[in-house]
Amino acid sequence: MGFVQGLVCRECHRAYPAEALHVCDYCFGPLEVAYDYDAIAARVTKERIGAGPPSIWRYVDLLPVAGPAGADLNPGFTPLVRADRLGAELGLGELWLKDDTRNPTGSFKDRVVGVALTKARELGLKVAACASTGNLANAVAAAAARAGMESYVFIPANLERVKVATTAVFGGHLVAVEGNYDDVNRLCAELASDRPEWAFVNVNIRPYYSEGSKTLAFEVAEQLGWQLPDHVVVPIASGSQLTKIHKGFGELAKVGLVEPHPVRVSGAQALGCSPVATAFAEGSDTIRPVRPDTIAKSLAIGNPADGWYALEVVRSSGGRIGAVSDAEILEAISLLARTEGIFAETAGGVTIATLAKLAAEGAIGTDERVVAYVTGNGLKTVEALGDAVGPSYVIPPSLEAFVAADRAAGGIR
Ligand SMILES: *Cc1c(COP(=O)(O)O)cnc(C)c1O
Numbered sequence: 001m002g003f004v005q006g007l008v009c010r011e012c013h014r015a016y017p018a019e020a021l022h023v024c025d026y027c028f029g030p031l032e033v034a035y036d037y038d039a040i041a042a043r044v045t046k047e048r049i050g051a052g053p054p055s056i057w058r059y060v061d062l063l064p065v066a067g068p069a070g071a072d073l074n075p076g077f078t079p080l081v082r083a084d085r086l087g088a089e090l091g092l093g094e095l096w097l098k099d100d101t102r103n104p105t106g107s108f109k110d111r112v113v114g115v116a117l118t119k120a121r122e123l124g125l126k127v128a129a130c131a132s133t134g135n136l137a138n139a140v141a142a143a144a145a146r147a148g149m150e151s152y153v154f155i156p157a158n159l160e161r162v163k164v165a166t167t168a169v170f171g172g173h174l175v176a177v178e179g180n181y182d183d184v185n186r187l188c189a190e191l192a193s194d195r196p197e198w199a200f201v202n203v204n205i206r207p208y209y210s211e212g213s214k215t216l217a218f219e220v221a222e223q224l225g226w227q228l229p230d231h232v233v234v235p236i237a238s239g240s241q242l243t244k245i246h247k248g249f250g251e252l253a254k255v256g257l258v259e260p261h262p263v264r265v266s267g268a269q270a271l272g273c274s275p276v277a278t279a280f281a282e283g284s285d286t287i288r289p290v291r292p293d294t295i296a297k298s299l300a301i302g303n304p305a306d307g308w309y310a311l312e313v314v315r316s317s318g319g320r321i322g323a324v325s326d327a328e329i330l331e332a333i334s335l336l337a338r339t340e341g342i343f344a345e346t347a348g349g350v351t352i353a354t355l356a357k358l359a360a361e362g363a364i365g366t367d368e369r370v371v372a373y374v375t376g377n378g379l380k381t382v383e384a385l386g387d388a389v390g391p392s393y394v395i396p397p398s399l400e401a402f403v404a405a406d407r408a409a410g411g412i413r
Pocket residue numbers: 107108109135136235236237238239240241242298299345347348375376
């Protein structure tokens with residue numbers, strides 16, 4: 001059973017067995033996986049990890065599964081790239097980008113789904129299901145196809161066309177729900193109690209699913225030569241990824257793989273769906289649900305399940321939470337593309353725009369080693385760019401026409 005001791009309530013700390021459970025019977029708090037860290041410390045070494053596969057499974061000793069996945073898409077171990085040109089534009093000293101556009105289905109969701117479906121199979125659950133804003137739909141449908149599992153994917157009916165097509169192609173059941181993500185999520189919560197034999201990755205097996213995000217911390221530390229960064233900027237939808245990246249850095253220190261070092265964790269939201277940023281700005285502990293209205297659909301969760309925990313991590317680590325407009329998101333997508341050659345989806349635009357805002361406000365020091373998480377591929381949200389992209393000019397197929405048009409456009413000769 002790996003090093004998992006069981007599940008524990010994050011609020012009242014009652015213990016539960018490592019089954020398909022997600023809420024505490026006593027206080028309704030969320031359940032979290034508990035590990036035997038002494039046993040992990042006795043087993044893991046940098047060499048053992050370094051000799052592992054180039055995927056999330058190199059960190060299997062720190063994940064809540066008995067072993068690597070078998071029939072799996074092998075997500076993770078994406079590049080960490082030094083971003084000097086973007087860093088110079090933003091006035092930052094040392095900037096790195098974690099390029100999770102390069103996962104099997106183009107977003108970080110492949111990591112969490114890899115862990116969730118592996119756990120589901122260990123628990124004997126045969127149907128993969130989820131409520132999704134799009135990227136999770138892609139990841140669940142693809143990973144289920146690969147593993148030969150049935151899948152049921154529930155999405156809001158107004159999702160980007162590309163995300164519908166790139167889910168449907170994998171051949172599972174794709175259910176479009178007339179409502180927003182929070183409506184879809186509510187329906188799935190009801191369904192999950194009606195069909196306990198289904199693995200709803202972000203409902204009844206959420207404690208395992210969310211642990212997959214820790215690999216975003218493990219990889220960054222390993223890729224920095226087993227050192228922790230000073231400051232990370234992370235997008236917030238439910239807030240799970242942000243809290244688990246923080247947890248992942250802490251675990252590496254706990255099991256002796258890195259020197260303990262404080263990491264400031266900052267969060268990024270779209271103004272059109274910024275309940276956690278608002279609570280941060282107001283110094284409040286209450287996250288008031290909102291009705292999302294933003295082009296960053298993959299982050300459009302109006303009532304974030306882990307919002308409060310994300311707020312806690314940001315506050316206690318000395319980070320900030322920024323919120324950016326749709327116009328700033330589009331500008332950041334093109335800034336990232338033209339400075340670093342990385343095409344991110346709207347969530348990546350949210351992160352880079354927030355990074356720019358925090359840098360301009362002096363909330364990120366020029367002496368800090370900064371990592372920004374770019375979590376999804378731009379090919380998924382081409383629609384959002386609208387008329388902002390197109391040819392520099394249109395010409396008939398002749399040399400004179402090109403020379404004249406290029407001179408008029410201020411070309412390079
Ligand atoms: C889901 C998602 C996130 C954030 O997820 P959390 O719910 O906060 O864990 C970030 N970026 C992309 C592209 C996503 O799809």
